[in-house]
Amino acid sequence: MLELTQLPPLSLYIHFPWCVQKCPYCDFNSHAVKDGLPEKDYIKALVKDVENHLPSIWGRSISSIFMGGGTPSLFSPEALDQLMIELRSRLNLKPDIEVTLEANPGTVEQGKFAEFKDIGINRLSIGVQSFNEYHLHSLGRIHNRKDAIRAAEMAHDAGFDNFNLDLMFGLPQQSIEQALRDINTAIDLEPSHISHYQLTIEPNTFFYNHPPTLPNDDRIWSMQEQCQIVLNERGFQQYEISAYARDKKQSKHNLNYWQFGDYLGIGAGAHGKISDADQQTVTRHWKHKSPRNYLQINEGQSVLAGEKTLQINDLTLEFMMNALRLNDGFETELFKQHTGLSIDVMAEQLQKACDQGWLDVDDSRIQPTEQGRNFLNDLLKLFVA
Numbered sequence: 001m002l003e004l005t006q007l008p009p010l011s012l013y014i015h016f017p018w019c020v021q022k023c024p025y026c027d028f029n030s031h032a033v034k035d036g037l038p039e040k041d042y043i044k045a046l047v048k049d050v051e052n053h054l055p056s057i058w059g060r061s062i063s064s065i066f067m068g069g070g071t072p073s074l075f076s077p078e079a080l081d082q083l084m085i086e087l088r089s090r091l092n093l094k095p096d097i098e099v100t101l102e103a104n105p106g107t108v109e110q111g112k113f114a115e116f117k118d119i120g121i122n123r124l125s126i127g128v129q130s131f132n133e134y135h136l137h138s139l140g141r142i143h144n145r146k147d148a149i150r151a152a153e154m155a156h157d158a159g160f161d162n163f164n165l166d167l168m169f170g171l172p173q174q175s176i177e178q179a180l181r182d183i184n185t186a187i188d189l190e191p192s193h194i195s196h197y198q199l200t201i202e203p204n205t206f207f208y209n210h211p212p213t214l215p216n217d218d219r220i221w222s223m224q225e226q227c228q229i230v231l232n233e234r235g236f237q238q239y240e241i242s243a244y245a246r247d248k249k250q251s252k253h254n255l256n257y258w259q260f261g262d263y264l265g266i267g268a269g270a271h272g273k274i275s276d277a278d279q280q281t282v283t284r285h286w287k288h289k290s291p292r293n294y295l296q297i298n299e300g301q302s303v304l305a306g307e308k309t310l311q312i313n314d315l316t317l318e319f320m321m322n323a324l325r326l327n328d329g330f331e332t333e334l335f336k337q338h339t340g341l342s343i344d345v346m347a348e349q350l351q352k353a354c355d356q357g358w359l360d361v362d363d364s365r366i367q368p369t370e371q372g373r374n375f376l377n378d379l380l381k382l383f384v385a
Contacts, residue, residue: 002280002315002340008261010057011064011253012091014046014083015267016072017291020106023140024206025199029269029289030070038295039079045297047086049266049287052297054090056274057264062091064098064253067121073103077115084120098252100125100164105143105151113158123251124163125195126151130171131185138172138212139199152189162249164193169227170220171199172212179223180230187234192249196227197242241325241373258326260319260338268294268303280340282310313385315339316346320383324376329360329367349382 018037019030065087067080080101087093100123101116103109113124128148130136136144143151155163165186169179186194198220201207215223228238236244240258243251256263265272269289275282285307288294297303310318319339323330332343343350350366353359358372358379372379 002282003336004275004277004280004282004340006337007060007275007277008259008338009063009256010060011066011256011261011263012062012087013253013263013265013267013270013272014065014067014072015265015270015287016042016067016069016075017268017289017294018074019069019071020074020104020142021140022206024210025139025201027202027205028070031291033074037074038291039075041295041298042075042291043079043083043086045295045303046083046266047090048297049303050087050090050264053264053266053272053274056276057091060092062093062097062264063261064256065093065100066253067099067101069102071104071109071127072101073109073112073116077112077119080116080121081119098123098162100251100253102127103151105148111154113154113160117158117160122160122162124155124160125166126155126163126191127166128152128186129166129168131182132171132174132178135171135174135178139168140206149185149189152191156190162192164195164251165189165191166195166197168197168199169223170215172214174215174223176219176223176226179227183227183230187231187236192247193243193245193251194231194236195242196231196244198224239327241376258322259330259334260322275338275340282315282339284308284310312341312345315341317380317383317385320346321380323366324368324372324379327368327373329365331365332363335366346383352382353379 015029017029017031018033021032022030099121101121102125105126105128129139129141131145131148133145152165167182167186183196201211231244235246237246238244239250243254262275263272264274265285267287268291269287271284271286273282273284286305287303288305294303319335335343350359350361354361358369358375360367360369
């Protein structure tokens with residue numbers, strides 16, 4: 001029996017499912033643009049999607065918005081401006097709301113940065129991945145090193161004091177020296193946030209069916225360690241497995257995910273999680289992936305592909321899968337507030353994790369040890385029912 005006495009913070013995720021081309025490592029719901037973007041129809045569909053969810057979030061404030069993809073920056077500033085106007089008229093957006101837009105470093109899109117800033121987007125996440133021409137080519141990226149550097153420079157010129165650079169390591173035939181050059185180049189561009197994560201080969205991708213030659217595990221581990229040292233020495237604090245920030249510029253939106261907050265998901269293939277204090281339920285929902293099927297919402301069709309009410313075992317595992325990614329872990333009270341469960345429901349698992357040296361647990365906080373972060377997958381297996 002859940003005891004949700006208060007609701008967690010609520011964010012909004014908006015998915016844009018189009019890219020110029022599909023990258024060989026990408027397993028996200030993205031589709032190459034072929035006959036132009038149906039901007040007006042898609043914005044109209046997103047608004048209808050929000051309206052369908054209003055009864056489940058009535059009276060709640062939105063603390064962050066994240067426009068992801070795909071490549072949402074392919075959409076015109078005029079289309080995104082119209083979307084923001086429609087959202088403001090229907091949702092209670094907090095005055096200090098963080099609004100993030102994922103952007104491609106392609107030169108065509110950089111000219112839009114100032115216009116994006118003017119319509120209320122106050123954070124960019126720029127998908128650089130690497131500054132090395134060979135690695136960009138091997139990853140199927142459409143930009144080059146100069147484009148990536150210019151994108152960061154134009155973000156500054158447009159007035160963004162808060163933007164993220166995405167970087168990968170463990171790339172095909174990448175050396176430790178090349179990984180370090182990438183991280184130093186990124187830091188020199190003075191972003192407020194860097195996401196630094198390992199390339200993984202996911203099912204249903206080109207790389208899965210045609211595996212590239214990747215560095216061995218020892219080299220990848222050394223890349224991660226040495227890059228972490230550089231990031232720390234140059235003022236970036238690691239607060240999550242792959243996230244580093246300076247000047248208290250942690251991503252509010254991603255922190256809400258990792259702290260098991262609620263989020264409304266709209267757009268083709270979007271996922272969401274909504275808590276209901278009246279019904280004492282936590283429910284996940286997800287939308288049809290096909291953009292063509294999703295656009296049928298404009299004709300009155302449902303775009304809900306499925307939903308699931310989470311049970312106690314689901315809640316425990318999902319909370320821990322997210323919260324244990326954070327270096328500082330979580331306060332025990334947060335578990336109760338965001339799941340409606342007593343921390344005692346996983347007392348046995350917590351004790352086993354402590355015995356393994358993977359967790360530090362006291363009355364107020366649960367925090368992964370360095371060993372626990374290094375063996376996170378093994379740690380999480382303890383919480384699988």
